Amino acid sequence: MFRLSTIVRTATAVLAVAALAGCDDSPELVNAPPPVNPELFASYVALGNSITAGFQSAGINDSTQRESYAAMFAFQVGTRFAIPALAEPGCPPPIDNFQLQTRLGGGNGSTCFFRTPNSVTQVLNNVAVPGATAADPTSSATSASNQLTLFILGGESQVERALDARPTFASVWIGNNDVLEAAISGLLTPTPGVSRGVTPVNTFTAEYDKTIDALLQGADAAGDPPGAHARSHLQGGVLIGVVDVTNAPILFPAVALFNAQFKAGFDIAAGETTTLLPSCTVTTTSLISFQLAAAIRSGDHPPVIGCEPNSVPNTLVGDIFVLDATEQATLHSTVAAYNAHIEALATEKNFAFVDPNPILIGLRTSGDIPAVPNLASATEPFGAFVSLDGVHPRAPAHQLVAKAMIDAVNTKYGTNIPDTDIPRIVP
C-alpha cells in the first residue's frame, strides 16, 4: 500500500517545478518510425495487467514501462503510444538487488513518485494496470484495484480509457491474475487477505467476453459527437492467452531443497535455518513459492517446509506457498480452458491470437530460465528473461512476446510489420 504523505515528501524535489507544466500535448510518447499500416494502426491501445503495463522486479517506472511488449509493438508499427509514465525511481521502485531486496533509489514497497508531468494526457495508449483480473477492464473499481489503478486510469475503467483513444487496433492480455495469486500463495480457494483463489472458468469467460464486447461496442457506439467526426472504429486486434502460472520461475521444485547449496541459499533468504518436514520427499512433485522465504523471514510462517497439505495438522503448513500435483493439474486445466475460450473468441471476432506459453516453455527448456533460482545471483536469479520478482518478464522476454504478436498480426491481417530489430527499450 502506498502512503501519499510519505510519497509527497519524497517526490517534492522532483516534481516541484514540473507539476504544473503537464499538458495533453507533450505526453510520454514512444518515438516510433514511419507507420506500417496507418489506417489499421492509426490508434493502438493495449489493455491488460502488470506485464502489459511494464511491471518488473516488483516495481514499475518510466523505464520499465518502455520495456513493455506493447510499447515495442507500437514502435514496430510506427504508431503513437502514450504511456502513463511513472516518475523514477518508480511506484514502487523496482527491486535492484535480489539478495538484499533493496529497491531503486533506496525506496521501499510503499514509495511512489506518481506520474511524470508530461504523461498527463487525454489520450493514453497503454491502459493496462498491474493486478488487473478479467473482471477489471470493464470496471473502474474492483477488489483487485489498487492505487496504480487510480494513477493509471484516473477513475475510469480500462475500456473507458481505451475508448478515449478512439482505437483502431487493440491488444488484450488479461487473465494471468485470475490464477497467479492462487498459484503463488498455493491456495486455490479464496482465502481472505491471502488469495482470491482461482477464478472459475465460466466466470472468467463471462468477464472476458464482457471486456471484448465493451471494447467493440463502445468503439462503435461512441459514434461521432455533434459537430465532430472520427476516424473509423476498431478494425483489428490481438488477444493474448493466459500464462500457465505453474511455470512461473518464482515456483521451484520442492525437491531442489534437497540440494544443500540451494537449501543454504533459501535459508539465507528466509533469515534462519529451515526444516524440511517428512511430507517432503525426494520424489515430491510439489512446487514451492519463493514467497515462502519472505513469509518465514517476516514471521508469518514457521521455519518449516512441508510439501503436502496437513504437513502440520490444523495449519496451512504444506498448503500455503505450496502447489501439490493436484493443484498444479487444476491450474493447468483452468488455464487451458481460459485459453481455449480466448482463442475461439479471437477467431470469432477476427482477431489474432497469441499463446505465450510456448515462449515460456521454450525458455525453460533452453535453460534461459533456470529450473531453480540461482540464489547466488543478486541481479539474475531467474535468468536474463525474468525480473527479480520471479514473475514478470524482462525486456528480452517482452521482445519475444512482441515478435510473436507481430507474427500473428502479419499472418492475420496480411501486414508486413518487421519482427526483427525490436528495441530492448523503446525510446
Added chain:
Amino acid sequence: MQRRLVLGTLTAMVCVAGASGVRAQGFGLNEIGTCAVARGHSGTGAPCRDASVIYWNPAAATLLPGFSMYVGVAAIDLGGSFTHDSTGRVDDNTVATRWPLHLFMNYARGRWAFGAGAYVPYGLTTQWNADFPGRFVAQRASLTSVYFQGNVAYAFAPGWSVGGGPVVGYSQVSLRQSIDLSQQIVPGSAALGTPITFGLLGIPFGTEFARGAIEGSDVAYGFNVGIHGQITPTIEVGARYLSKLEFSYDDAKATFEQVATARVIPAPLPLPTGDTIPAGTPLDAVLAAQFAPGGPLSNQGASTSIHHPAQAEVGIGYSGLPRTKLSFDVAWVDWSAFKELDINFAGAAPDQRLIQDYEDSWSFRSGIEYAFPRQIMGRAGFNFVQTPVPDVTVSPILPDMDRYNLTLGVGVPVTDHLSLDATYLRVESQGRRGRIVERTSRAQTAAELNSGFYTLDANVWSFSLNAHF
C-alpha cells in the same frame, strides 16, 4: 457605471449585434462600410464617396457633398475546424452568423466637414462544441467593441485635407471555458511544499469537473486621424491612424458550476492532510467543497484588460483609366502590444495569465471600381492579411492564420439621393497547426504544444444604404 449603461444602450441601438466572428488581423474587423469592403478594404488612399470615410480616412469627409449618411450591416458566416492529431477527431467551430452594423453621418460645407460614426473595428466570437477537447482553453470567447467617433475635417489646401476626432470605445468581453481537474492542486499537498496535481494521481488531461465564465465591460478613449491629398487629377493619396484603446474590465464577474465526473476512487487514497479517502468514494463529493461559498470556485469578482491596438494605413488611388478607379493600401496593426491576457480573481480562484505574444502585422489591400452606365458601380478587390498570431498561440480562443480575401460588390442607385451597396467577401486560408492546451510558460514551443490542425474560412455579405442630401 452610469456611463456604461448609457453606452451599452447606444451599443444596442446602433449595433444590434456588434461582435463578429471573422477577423481581419487578430481580432480586428474590417467589415466597416460595404463599398470599402468591396474594394478589398483599400479605403484610405482612395476613399469611397460615403460617410464611412470617418473611419477609413477622416480627412476625406470634406470630399462628401452636403449631408451624408451611411448605414449598413455585414453578415459574417464563419467556418472552421480543428483536427486532432492523435484521434483524428474533427471539431467544427459552431459560431452563429454575426451581424456587425455601422452607421456614419457627415455634413460638409466649404472647407469643413463635421460628422460622427459608430463602427466595430475589433470583435471576436469563437464557439466550439461542449465536448470540444480544447474547451479548457475556450469553449466560447466573445469580444464586442464598438467605437463611437466624432469627426472634424478641414481642407487646408486645394485637394488636401486633414481630419480626425475623438473615439469613445465600449467593449464587452466574455470567456467561457471548462476547468480541467488534472491541472488542479490536490488539497493539502501545497502545504507540504509541492503542489501535487490531480493529473499526477492519474486523472486524465481534459477531465472536466467545472465550467467557468467571466464577463465584463469597459469604456476607453482614443482618437482617429487622417490626411488625404489629390496629387494630380488622377492620383490621390491618404493615410490614417487609429490610436490604441485600453480597456480594463475591472468589475467583471466570474461564475462557476460543478460538472459531474462520475469517477470513483478505486482504492484507499491517503491524503497529505492525514485523511484517507476510502475506496469507492465518488470524486465529485470530494470536489464539491471547491464550489461552496468562499471556496476557490465560488462565484466572485474578476478583472482583466485588453488593449485594442493602434492601427495605421496608407494608400494610393489612380483614376486615369476610363470610368475606373484603382486603389492600393498597406495597413499595419500594432499587435505586438498584445503580449499577455491576465485574468485576476477577487476570490480564491487562481489567477490566470494567458500568454499571447502577438506580433505586428501587415495587410496589403487592392481594389478596383468601375462605373457602369446609369451610375451603377462595380467593385472588386483582393487582399492578403498577415496574421499577428505566432505559431505557438494558435488556440481555440483565436486560431488565426494568414488569409486571402476576395471581394465582389456593386453599388446601385435607388433614387437621386439614395444608393444601395452590396458586397460579397470570401475569406480563404491554408489552415494552420495549433494547440488546444494553455501555454503556461514561454519555454514551451509550438512543436511541443500544437496537436492538431485548424482551418478557417468565411463568407461575408455586406449591405449599406448611402444617402446624400
